[in-house]
Amino acid sequence: MVISHFHADHFLDIPNLLIGSKEIRKEKEQKLTIIGPTGLRKKVMDLMSFTHGDGDQHKYDKIEEKYNIEFVELKNEEQYCALNFKLTALALQHGNCVPVNGYILEKQNQKISYVCDTTFCENFDKICQISDYILLDVNGLETTKSHMGLQDLKKVCTNYPKCRFYAVHRADYDIERSDQIAFPKDGEILEIEE
Ligand SMILES: [Zn+2]
Ligand SMILES: [Zn+2]
Incomplete structure (x- = not known):
């Protein structure tokens, strides 16, 4: 997955996409690579915490493991x-x-x-x-x-x-x-x- 910038219409669907595709990717053992500009990981973490954090600050500390993903910042x-x-x-x-x-x-x-x-x-x-x-x-x-x-x-x-x-x-x-x-x-x- 390739992200261009962090405006809402280019970025805001990530939480649902990660959650929704987790089981499918786990079954196929597919790691999802998310490529984007500098600050990508922090933006995704902030977004996940805002939408699904449920008040737990550390819920996504191991986000890579949790969703079988990797971030690449270019x-x-x-x-x-x-x-x-x-x-x-x-x-x-x-x-x-x-x-x-x-x-x-x-x-x-x-x-x-x-x-x-x-x-x-x-x-x-x-x-x-x-x-x-x-x-x-x-x-x-x-x-x-x-x-x-x-x-x-x-x-x-x-x-x-x-x-x-x-x-x-x-x-x-x-x-x-x-x-x-x-x-x-x-x-x-x-x-x-x-
Ligand atoms: Zn824009
Ligand atoms: Zn746009």
């Missing part, structure tokens, strides 16, 4: 390597929110990236230059200091002809669709060509 340009993929974190710019990580997943010569809530910035450009596919949060039509707008994205993406963009985290726009930007539905599965 700073800008740090990498996490697993057996068959590599993940690189790149800091993005989302108003005053810090830290905010976007990610590049490299697997079998394909680069699939996740660009969370961000406005246009240097690392966004870097991600676009090397990615084959990008899932990105496009919040509205107009660009602000926190979010990129779809109108500008439509222009900017033509600079990266080899990259395919998937706009998520969006309101429903009444805007002419673009060949380079797809608008997937909730739950839609994207098939990556090898």
Whole structure:
């Protein structure tokens, strides 16, 4: 599981997800790796204590053991390597929110990236230059200091002809669709060509 930043809409479901998936993962002996920006473990602990702590300050002292999970905190340009993929974190710019990580997943010569809530910035450009596919949060039509707008994205993406963009985290726009930007539905599965 990969977390970009600690705003509620990107992070708040973790307690239910950990509790809900515990038995399933135990049966399959699957450890869940949760990757996120610096401070991830503390944020999850605070959240668990707030929602399910029941007044016991030490209830989650052994959270890794309790839920069979591990935390990986990545700073800008740090990498996490697993057996068959590599993940690189790149800091993005989302108003005053810090830290905010976007990610590049490299697997079998394909680069699939996740660009969370961000406005246009240097690392966004870097991600676009090397990615084959990008899932990105496009919040509205107009660009602000926190979010990129779809109108500008439509222009900017033509600079990266080899990259395919998937706009998520969006309101429903009444805007002419673009060949380079797809608008997937909730739950839609994207098939990556090898
Ligand atoms: Zn946000
Ligand atoms: Zn958001």
